[in-house]
Amino acid sequence: MKGLLLAGGRGTRLRPITHTRAKQLVPVANTPILFYGIAHMAEAGITDVGVIVGETADEVRAAVGDGSRWGVDVTYLPQDEPLGLAHCIRVAAPFLADDDFVMYLGDNLLEHGLAGLVQGAARDEARGLRPAARILLCPVDDPQRFGVAELGPGGDVVRIVEKPSDPPSDLAVTGAYLFTEAVHDAVAAIVPSERGELEVADALQWLIDRGRGVAHEVLSGWWLDTGKKDSLLEANRRVLATLTPRCEGTVDAASRLDGCVVVGPGAEVVGSRVQGPVILGPGARVVDSRVGPSVAVGPGVLIEASTVEDSVLLDRVHLRGVPRLVESLIGPDSEVLRTGRTPRATRLLLGDDASVELP
Structure with missing residues (x-):
């Protein structure tokens, strides 16, 4: 056959x-x-x-x-x-x-x-x-x-x-x-x-x-x-719910992993809470953030001072200062940043067929 x-x-x-x-x-x-x-x-x-x-x-x-x-x-x-x-x-x-x-x-x-x-x-x-x-x-x-x-x-x-x-x-x-x-x-x-x-x-x-x-x-x-x-x-x-927990990276003493979490080779968790099921790809970094449940973090992703739930982040995505990202699919090499610049406004660079929901 x-x-x-x-x-x-x-x-x-x-x-x-x-x-x-x-x-x-x-x-x-x-x-x-x-x-x-x-x-x-x-x-x-x-x-x-x-x-x-x-x-x-x-x-x-x-x-x-x-x-x-x-x-x-x-x-x-x-x-x-x-x-x-x-x-x-x-x-x-x-x-x-x-x-x-x-x-x-x-x-x-x-x-x-x-x-x-x-x-x-x-x-x-x-x-x-x-x-x-x-x-x-x-x-x-x-x-x-x-x-x-x-x-x-x-x-x-x-x-x-x-x-x-x-x-x-x-x-x-x-x-x-x-x-x-x-x-x-x-x-x-x-x-x-x-x-x-x-x-x-x-x-x-x-x-x-x-x-x-x-x-x-x-x-x-x-x-x-x-x-x-x-x-x-x-x-x-x-x-994600079928995965077996493992850690091939580093998790510092100030961090907490709950449930099924896969930490890929070279991935780091610093001062963060990760609520499984979650997978962190090779070289990913999670700093001062809360990730999960149901998040797939691709290779080389950087998450700083952000909260992410129920999402897929592809390779080398960068999140910084995002208060709560949910039900999102973020393409490779994308950035989602809270800059603090004034006047406060939303600044976007979008490709074809993009979808953005603002509070």
Whole structure:
């Protein structure tokens, strides 16, 4: 079985952060989102992984390399334009050949990874069954935002509806799929949707309509699409909560660490309180501040005389004199400073698609 990991796309919902980096490389708990997907592939026993790349291909290649750190072999598959998930399958067809494969969206996170999806296919095979696809479904409060599965009286998937105004169920189709070679016929047969993309929902429906079989299971754990700031912060909270405390830096006697706190190599905590779950990246410094809970502090970040909660600070961010920063995603090399200059005013330098809330 092969893996297909999608790392193309433009990441418009995470701008301005994604003006300068691939959305799949934005970190959750100081680890790029894409790395979790590769690790999930390896944990499921998949060692031959194709990665779809687009305009951020060079950045993705530099970050991922050949995949050897995860024990997998990575093949990069360029996609000239982001023309839909089913188009990714079309692009990857020569790499996939006739093998079964797991397709996983590179900006999604699954609490329990992909092992259950692969094991479900193995159980089908042991019973002499071979559905053309297997999908993971997750109950959601707002199914209008997702592709939604309609189940028949016997529990079979009978219809996939993309972002329905009147959802037939609350079961959203997550960003993980397992396909046999039959999906290539479906991808070849469907036409672009109204938004000009080849939709994976249409390919699944094509298989269902021809009796090829689409199996499913309902997730027992959480699933998050990290494509927006709020969902990325939620992913950060959940992953931070799974970390094991450790200290590879220094914490002075005037400081206090509570709960799960990871202090990375060379990081310093001086005269501060850190309330976990929190991770401090290599070389980060926290001085006369309060950090946490649910904060990921990237490498080289400096926090002085500030309070930070429920936020992600990317590499080399500098905070000074910030009374309370919450629910924020701060891009690399940014500064948030209270200068004390008069007349008192707010001074901003913002890029495209920035969002600022002032008290």
